[in-house]
Amino acid sequence: MKRGNPWLWSTAVLVYAFLYIPLIIVVLYSFNDSRLNAEWVGFTLFWYKALFNNTEMLLAARNSLIIALCASFCATLLGTMSGLAIHRYKLKVLPVLVFTPVAMPEILLGVSILLFFLQVLNFTLGMVSIIIAHTTFCIGFVAIIVRARLQGMDESIFEAARDLGASPWQTFRLITLPLIMPAVVAGALMSFTLSIDDFVITFFTKGVGEPILPIQIYTMIKVAVTPEVNAISTLLMLLTLVMIIIAARLESNGSSEGSAKPHTAKQAAK
Amino acid sequence: MKEKRLARLLVSGPPLLFLIVFFVAPSLIMILTSFRFPGEFGGLAPITPPWGKAIGEYGFTSDAYQFFFSDFIYTEIFLKSFAVAFGTTLICLILAYPLAVLIARSRKHLRNLMVLLVILPFASNFLIRIYAWMIILGPESALSHFVNTVLGAFGIAPVTLLFSPFAVLVGMVYVHLPFMVLPLYTNLEKHDPSLLDAAQDLGANAWQRFWRVTWPLSLPGVFSGSALVFIPVLGMFAVPDILGGTGDILIGNLIKDQFLGTRDWPFGSALSIMLTLAVLSVAGLTTWFARSATGQRAL
Numbered sequence: 001m002k003r004g005n006p007w008l009w010s011t012a013v014l015v016y017a018f019l020y021i022p023l024i025i026v027v028l029y030s031f032n033d034s035r036l037n038a039e040w041v042g043f044t045l046f047w048y049k050a051l052f053n054n055t056e057m058l059l060a061a062r063n064s065l066i067i068a069l070c071a072s073f074c075a076t077l078l079g080t081m082s083g084l085a086i087h088r089y090k091l092k093v094l095p096v097l098v099f100t101p102v103a104m105p106e107i108l109l110g111v112s113i114l115l116f117f118l119q120v121l122n123f124t125l126g127m128v129s130i131i132i133a134h135t136t137f138c139i140g141f142v143a144i145i146v147r148a149r150l151q152g153m154d155e156s157i158f159e160a161a162r163d164l165g166a167s168p169w170q171t172f173r174l175i176t177l178p179l180i181m182p183a184v185v186a187g188a189l190m191s192f193t194l195s196i197d198d199f200v201i202t203f204f205t206k207g208v209g210e211p212i213l214p215i216q217i218y219t220m221i222k223v224a225v226t227p228e229v230n231a232i233s234t235l236l237m238l239l240t241l242v243m244i245i246i247a248a249r250l251e252s253n254g255s256s257e258g259s260a261k262p263h264t265a266k267q268a269a270k
Numbered sequence: 271m272k273e274k275r276l277a278r279l280l281v282s283g284p285p286l287l288f289l290i291v292f293f294v295a296p297s298l299i300m301i302l303t304s305f306r307f308p309g310e311f312g313g314l315a316p317i318t319p320p321w322g323k324a325i326g327e328y329g330f331t332s333d334a335y336q337f338f339f340s341d342f343i344y345t346e347i348f349l350k351s352f353a354v355a356f357g358t359t360l361i362c363l364i365l366a367y368p369l370a371v372l373i374a375r376s377r378k379h380l381r382n383l384m385v386l387l388v389i390l391p392f393a394s395n396f397l398i399r400i401y402a403w404m405i406i407l408g409p410e411s412a413l414s415h416f417v418n419t420v421l422g423a424f425g426i427a428p429v430t431l432l433f434s435p436f437a438v439l440v441g442m443v444y445v446h447l448p449f450m451v452l453p454l455y456t457n458l459e460k461h462d463p464s465l466l467d468a469a470q471d472l473g474a475n476a477w478q479r480f481w482r483v484t485w486p487l488s489l490p491g492v493f494s495g496s497a498l499v500f501i502p503v504l505g506m507f508a509v510p511d512i513l514g515g516t517g518d519i520l521i522g523n524l525i526k527d528q529f530l531g532t533r534d535w536p537f538g539s540a541l542s543i544m545l546t547l548a549v550l551s552v553a554g555l556t557t558w559f560a561r562s563a564t565g566q567r568a569l
Contacts, residue, residue, distance in 0.1 A: 011368035018365070019391045019447065022402030029405065078285040085282035094282055097289040104549060105505025107522050108300075109293075111542045114529060115303055116296035119314070136292050139285060168277050197395045199508060204529065217397050221404065221512060233398040240393045248386075 023237070030230035047231040056211055057232065064196050064213035067127055071134035072191035078135065079142025079191070080184050084176070086143065087150040102140035109137060110204030117205070125207025133205045134195040141194065142187030149183035182250040189247040193240050304539035305330045314535055334540035344524070348544070351520040354435075355503040358442040359496050362450040365443070366495065370454035371484070374461070385455065392448040400512050403441050407431040407513070433515040441509040449498040457491025458484070486563075493560035500556075501549050521545055 033044035051057060082098045085091060101109055113133045117125055157179075161171045177184075199214040206212055213232075220229050306314050307329070338344045373384045391399070406413055409430060418428040431437060461484065469479045507522030521541065528538025 005372075008368050008372045011365070012372045015365050015369045015447070016387060018444070019388070022399065022406055022444065023391055023394060025405055026398060026402045078288055081281050082285040085278070085285070089278050089282065091282060094286050094289075097293060098285065101293060103501070103553075105502055105522075105545065107505045107507060107525055108542055108546060108549075111525060111529060111538065112296035112300040113292065115535065115539065116292070116299050119299060119303070120295070132292055136289065139289070168273065193393065199395075199397050203526075214395070214397060217395070217401075218508075221397065221401050225401075225404070229401060233395065233401065236398065237394045240395070241390070244390070244393050 026230050027234045027237070029227055030234045032227060032230075035226060047227040050226075050228050051231045051235075054228070057213075057216055057228075060211035060213045060216040063127065063210050067130050067134065067212070068192045068195040070131045071138060071195040072188050074131070074135040075138030075191040075195075076142050076184060076188040079139040079187055080146050080180070082139060082143040083146030083150065083180075083183075087147050098140050098143050100140075101137040102144070106137070106198075106200040107204070109133065110201045113201070114204045124209075125205055126209045129205045129207065130202055130212065133201045134191075134198060137201065138191035138194055141190050142184075145187040145190065146180055146183045149180050153179060186247045186250045189243050189250075193243050197236075197240065300539050300542055303535055304334050304543050305332060306536050307331055307333065308534045308536050334536040337537060338540060338544070344541075347519060347524055348521060348548070351504055351522075352548075354438065354442065354520060355500045357439055358446060358503045359450075359499045361439070361443045362447050362499050363492065363496065366447060366450040366454055367488075370451055370458050370491075373451075373455050374458035375463075381459075385452070388448050388451045396445065397508065397512075399445055400441050400509055403437065403444060403513055404432060407437050407440070432513065433518075435514070435518055437513040438510050438518050441513040442503050442506065445506075445509060446499045446503060449502070450495040453495040453498060454488065454491045457488050457494075461487055489563040490560050493556050493563070497553060497556040500552055504548060504552070505545055 028040075030047055031043050031045070032040055033042040033046065034040075079098075082094060086095050086098065110133065113129065113136070114125070117129045157175060158171055161175045162168075166174065197214070199218060202212055202214050203218070206215055217229060217232060220226070303314065308314065369388075373381055373388075376384060405411060408414065409432065411431075414431050417431065421428060465483055465487075466479050469483050474482065505522050505525075506520065507526045510518045510520050510523055511526075525538055525541045525545065528534045528541065
């Protein structure tokens with residue numbers, strides 16, 4: 001095998017630059033002492049101060065946080081159940097319903113939920129419709145993570161528990177749940193991040209009431225761009241970064257536990 | 271046995287119920303809506319005629335679909351969306367393939383870091399990633415100045431980079447690139463390096479080793495990566511909305527306008543159904559191609 005093909009390396013460096021330069025620019029200009037995102041003038045924290053004095057923005061952040069917490073709670077609950085059910089039973093309908101919202105363009109989910117709420121439930125759109133819409137597409141992500149974890153585990157543990165006289169509920173509470181816990185938490189963090197970042201579905205299901213963070217950012221970008229957008233962007237990046245690190249930690253800790261390994265090795269050998 | 275069935279119901283029942291109510295039912299409503307008449311002030315006309323008002327539009331109709339085909343501009347927007355999706359997929363493939371090969375051939379420790387570096391920007395807010403290109407391509411940006419100085423040296427009139435089809439394509443590639451890198455990497459990582467050694471021993475040059483060994487083996491990864499890029503691009507409205515000009519409307523923008531602008535729900539629903547059909551056929555074609563490609567390999 002060729003080591004260090006210069007052509008490959010240079011393309012890789014270019015792609016990484018393409019991925020990172022835009023984000024670095026956003027962060028850099030959040031500290032720039034100029035209204036225009038054009039040239040570097042000097043260091044300032046003015047945009048962060050402006051952000052924390054922007055009551056509308058703070059309210060939007062609070063609302064988004066509430067939505068993300070509720071949606072990730074519901075999605076984790078239903079997603080874990082789906083992951084367990086799909087892994088354990090031969091189901092035909094549930095996998096299709098769980099994974100389709102993940103694969104299809106978000107706009108379709110947004111449109112259909114908008115129509116459903118306005119026509120059938122005769123319901124004003126707002127936080128509740130956003131929470132439900134977010135839950136619908138986050139269930140799939142949680143289910144994927146939980147199912148992957150279950151697939152890597154040795155079935156004989158559950159049989160042993162049952163042979164020793166544990167009821168299904170006891171087996172679940174004492175064996176299954178502790179074992180899948182890292183995946184459940186990772187799924188919860190992932191749905192939280194997806195929910196707080198989601199723009200398209202929120203845009204369709206938001207209604208006219210409360211300010212929501214992504215919509216607020218969208219309005220700022222469309223109407224009047226100031227480096228305040230950069231400041232909120234930088235803070236959000238920081239938040240997602242922390243979430244990702246925690247989730248990655250949990251998942252890698254989970255998969256390095258002894259019980260999972262022999263089984264995956266066996267599967268790989270097949 | 272009875273206990274087992276109860277457990278099964280308890281575990282699969284709640285998510286099934288939730289998704290039937292909030293995913294299946296809304297989808298059916300969308301289909302139904304596409305066959306209705308728009309209301310006078312947005313929304314929908316009633317299905318049954320209102321009392322004392324016999325004339326008017328009510329009930330079911332295929333008007334929305336006929337309207338789509340009555341003006342070529344809508345077909346054109348669909349074709350344009352497919353072209354943008356195809357272009358984005360191709361550019362992503364060209365950028366992602368060398369990177370995925372490099373990651374797959376790196377040492378294990380480096381490999382995980384490189385994959386993480388691909389995912390990380392993807393975790394930042396979607397709007398922010400688009401906004402970043404507004405700064406870079408803006409008329410006051412260093413890139414714009416540079417491009418226009420170069421063009422000026424050749425006596426070409428200055429161009430605006432932002433609010434153009436070019437900006438839309440750049441934004442689309444930027445937002446979807448990780449979707450291409452990851453499946454490619456997962457596939458390439460599984461290749462047996464001794465195959466390439468064998469090819470080399472048999473006298474294949476670098477190009478032949480790539481074209482006759484690596485590429486055919488990587489086709490499943492190419493297909494799944496392409497589907498993961500093509501499908502979301504087809505329905506995307508935020509990128510053209512923010513980075514594109516008034517002429518760069520795609521299917522997503524058209525759908526958005528029907529619900530949040532002109533409020534023609536039946537037409538918006540009909541467009542959504544057609545987008546769904548487009549997505550389903552793309553997904554079906556990809557699976558079919560991938561299957562026949564891997565089938566060939568087995569022979």
